[in-house]
Amino acid sequence: MSDSRPFDVEAIRRDFPILEREIRGKPLVFLDTAASAQKPQVVLDAIQDFYTSGYANIHRGIYQLSAEATRRFEAAREVVQRFLGAADAREIVFVRNTTEAINLVARTWGEENLGAGDEIVITAMEHHANIVPWQMLGERRGTVLRVAPIDERGDVLLDEFEALLGEHTKLVAISHVSNALGTINPLAEMIAIAKERGITVLVDGAQAVPHMKVDVAALGCDFYAFSGHKLFGPSGIGVLYGRLPILDAMPPFLGGGEMIESVTFEKSTYAPVPHKFEAGTPDIAGAIGLSPAIHYLEEIGRDRIATHEHALLVHATEALGAIEGLRLIGTARQKAAVVSFVVDGVHAHDVGTVLDQAGIAVRVGHHCAQPLMEIFGVPATVRASFSLYNTHDEVDVLAAAVRDTLEIFR
Amino acid sequence: MDELRDLYQATILDHNKKPRNFGALENADRKADGHNPLCGDKLTVYLELEDDRVVDVAFEGAGCAISTASASLMTERVKGRRIAEIEEDFCRFHELVTSAPDAPVNIGSHGKLAVFSGVREYPMRVKCATLAWHTLRAAIGNRGTTAKTE
Structure with missing residues (x-):
């Protein structure tokens, strides 16, 4: 049974008090839910x-x-x-x-x-x-x-x-x-x-x-x-x-x-x-x-959440995929809203620090999957993971910050 | 981006792109491997000693900009110096990258290494900056073990 209620991401964001925080003077863009999710007020x-x-x-x-x-x-x-x-x-x-x-x-x-x-x-x-x-x-x-x-x-x-x-x-x-x-x-x-x-x-x-x-x-x-x-x-x-x-x-x-x-x-x-x-x-x-x-x-509905997250995944895959020198790691046919990538000539840790400066929280490293990193021939990746409280604007902020990274390390 | 320029200063970016004293040292009489399990950075430091003086030093490996530049600048710093002096260098460097972000930096005592003062703002990156130094100390001790930041 489909649920036709509109997905109001701004209302959802208000349920998560931490999303009001600023990091290094910028609004927090939390893209590390795959590591651990933020908590709604009801919890x-x-x-x-x-x-x-x-x-x-x-x-x-x-x-x-x-x-x-x-x-x-x-x-x-x-x-x-x-x-x-x-x-x-x-x-x-x-x-x-x-x-x-x-x-x-x-x-x-x-x-x-x-x-x-x-x-x-x-x-x-x-x-x-x-x-x-x-x-x-x-x-x-x-x-x-x-x-x-x-x-x-x-x-x-x-x-x-x-x-x-x-x-x-x-x-x-x-x-x-x-x-x-x-x-x-x-x-x-x-x-x-x-x-x-x-x-x-x-x-x-x-x-x-x-x-x-x-x-x-x-x-x-x-x-x-x-x-x-x-x-x-x-x-x-x-x-x-x-x-x-x-x-x-x-x-x-x-x-x-x-x-x-x-x-x-x-x-x-x-x-x-x-x-x-x-x-x-x-x-x-x-x-x-x-x-x-x-x-x-x-209450929100996992189908509606999945639809929202999939739209973010498609957006992020396009926005990041368009950046020259960026390689997506993991392009499976069926994917959750996780985008793992490496940037030519820039170590994942340096990308993570530049993103942190922009208020963006991502995971960098081997993601507790070292054998998998070996298969892809990379020591570490940057991983952005999207959830119900993330917005399309945040995807754009991420892509812009990755471009800044390339600019700094060019 | 200005804050980032404080971390990724031109000197660091330059040494990351063109690391000095990079590669294996044929006449090395001591070496050690360093590993940061957090990010997977690995490097090897080679030393050629005459008595207690480092006459040549080199490193190889793969890591982030901070760890690569730190290794490169470290080799420049310690070449020709005595082990006791290097130990002092290490202590000063360690204090530099772990001091409070607003503590004054005495440029004179750090020389080029002062460019790493920006690391103080990023506690997660201190281990990147110190990996090469820990590895160097392991090589001096010739313990034959892998230096770890964890």
């Missing part, structure tokens, strides 16, 4: 309100305040469940971030189910968070990491991906959207290919959930991970979705309070999911702040 209010008038630890107090906090924390879990299309709120595990979610799976499901010679297939565009945990698992268990190649545009080569999946493949761990290139992977197809062979699938959804509707039940993946801070929520809260039977069978992650059923000095038994994976006091305010962030996005 700030929810956190402030919780700490001001609703704070207590959860799941243990007999008193009213603790019961209220517990209810709000668990309500946030249900909001996430609905948001992801999960069948059951118990399939939602609160963690710190995507990185912790993937490490949790490696440390529990991986340790329990994978052994020497078992293969884990990733793609060449993965973030370090979806590479290193599997290498660490390999050091402990002797598993083998296989990498599905990409083409020069930054699209995964599906045939080669499929060819990599064999009798030893036990896990496919892939990003939904590439943080460095913006590539939107053909996830449904890739999951179907893995599932035909009965292979478990984990999806790194950190870059996807802020931009598109995600339905884990329809996708059919076993695990899906994302971070709250990239979704306009607080930093320190993240989500691991796992199918209930798999989570049920997994050993616990960290040991401690909250994750137990009963403890004696001889033996402990563990709480049911999801609490089995949530040892210790969690980021209560983080979960409570994530909930209004999700409501906020749903």
Whole structure:
């Protein structure tokens, strides 16, 4: 169902108080949402309100305040469940971030189910968070990491991906959207290919959930991970979705309070999911702040956000692509609003500093994807990422500042 | 753009474009690699020593304008100097790039290196400016390890 309400970017910008800031005397042009998103007032209010008038630890107090906090924390879990299309709120595990979610799976499901010679297939565009945990698992268990190649545009080569999946493949761990290139992977197809062979699938959804509707039940993946801070929520809260039977069978992650059923000095038994994976006091305010962030996005409508972002992507690709000496890195067929580029003869760090002087916040560096940078033969890129609060004027400011950079270094 | 000219002064742009003492040093008796994991900058510093004096120095590698120019100007600065003097140079340079942005700069004591005073405004770039110096010190110590800014 299409939503015909006009997209009022100025009204949206007023929801984000930080956008009123000036940087080095210039209005802030925030083009680093792929690293972390700014927070709307509703999120700030929810956190402030919780700490001001609703704070207590959860799941243990007999008193009213603790019961209220517990209810709000668990309500946030249900909001996430609905948001992801999960069948059951118990399939939602609160963690710190995507990185912790993937490490949790490696440390529990991986340790329990994978052994020497078992293969884990990733793609060449993965973030370090979806590479290193599997290498660490390999050091402990002797598993083998296989990498599905990409083409020069930054699209995964599906045939080669499929060819990599064999009798030893036990896990496919892939990003939904590439943080460095913006590539939107053909996830449904890739999951179907893995599932035909009965292979478990984990999806790194950190870059996807802020931009598109995600339905884990329809996708059919076993695990899906994302971070709250990239979704306009607080930093320190993240989500691991796992199918209930798999989570049920997994050993616990960290040991401690909250994750137990009963403890004696001889033996402990563990709480049911999801609490089995949530040892210790969690980021209560983080979960409570994530909930209004999700409501906020749903209220605006992710389809409308995607349309706005795509228009910014097209504009930025044209405006930057027209600059002589600039090379776009990552031109996949389906892209999120991420534009990665290098400028001839000018190091990405110098570009970043010139842009900073113009009030523009971009990410420069290897974007936690060093192997990917090697494939493209560059040490680092400049990455501008666009979101619901960015404007077409900001795209023009960016392009002008990149031209200034070339002017300085000519 | 004026503020940027303070950072990217003509001398820095010139040394970035045409780095001096660039390339491997055949007669080097000490060398060290430097790496800034934050931005991927890598360079190698080569030294030829006679007793405690640097008779020749060179560097090679790839990095941003600040790190390349800093390496280039550093080689000019330290050639012919004694190790103890170089250590003093390093301390002065480090203080220059990490001092408060409004602190006075004594041009006389820094010579050409004073062009890096603009780095003070950009704390994220201090490591770019000091990478070559850290690497030089590693080469002097001949520890054979990679100097890191992190």
